[in-house]
Amino acid sequence: MKEEKIVYQGNKIIPKSILHEAKVALSYYPELKGVEIEFKYKESIKKSFMQAQPKIANLFKGKNDRSYNIFMSSRFLIEKEEFSMADVPSEVLIGWLGHELGHVMDYRDKSAMGLVIFGFRYITSENYIKQAERAADTYAVNAGMSEYILATKDFILNNSHLSDTYKERIARLYLSPEEILVLVNKLEEEQL
Numbered sequence: 001m002k003e004e005k006i007v008y009q010g011n012k013i014i015p016k017s018i019l020h021e022a023k024v025a026l027s028y029y030p031e032l033k034g035v036e037i038e039f040k041y042k043e044s045i046k047k048s049f050m051q052a053q054p055k056i057a058n059l060f061k062g063k064n065d066r067s068y069n070i071f072m073s074s075r076f077l078i079e080k081e082e083f084s085m086a087d088v089p090s091e092v093l094i095g096w097l098g099h100e101l102g103h104v105m106d107y108r109d110k111s112a113m114g115l116v117i118f119g120f121r122y123i124t125s126e127n128y129i130k131q132a133e134r135a136a137d138t139y140a141v142n143a144g145m146s147e148y149i150l151a152t153k154d155f156i157l158n159n160s161h162l163s164d165t166y167k168e169r170i171a172r173l174y175l176s177p178e179e180i181l182v183l184v185n186k187l188e189e190e191q192l
């Protein structure tokens with residue numbers, strides 16, 4: 001599939017099909033304005049729909065010169081059910097992208113060596129995956145994206161087309177809708 005790509009903010013590369021959703025998600029992260037991020041489709045991603053990663057080529061250039069990939073699965077195959085981007089409602093996609101941008105926020109604070117260790121632990125330890133996924137959700141909620149994040153959770157957890165194995169994995173590793181509401185309440189209290 002050859003798709004037109006749009007350059008946005010001078011440093012974001014975004015496939016045209018998700019341009020609106022990516023712009024909305026990015027609008028919650030003014031801190032990422034100067035950060036190079038490329039959103040791209042990939043044939044398939046193990047166990048997930050999207051994945052944020054620092055680009056290896058400039059990983060060691062220093063925190064401010066790093067750039068990131070957000071890979072998106074063009075087909076989403078979970079057990080036997082196949083999804084495509086077109087099946088995902090806009091707000092769900094915005095929540096999903098917001099979560100991935102939360103990973104980028106988390107990566108920005110880490111040193112290159114820290115990121116290498118992070119990558120290794122992410123592969124080898126489920127406990128570490130849990131920490132990383134919760135950090136990404138927390139960044140998104142703190143950025144003001146709770147409604148989108150909740151829409152994404154609802155789409156996954158209450159979707160009869162998705163396998164129980166996948167849903168259990170998401171429930172185990174990510175913030176639950178209840179935990180998100182607790183975070184939102186805490187944020188609102190802080191703003192009073």
Ligand SMILES: [Zn+2]
Nearest residue numbers: 099103133136
């Ligand atoms: Zn994630």
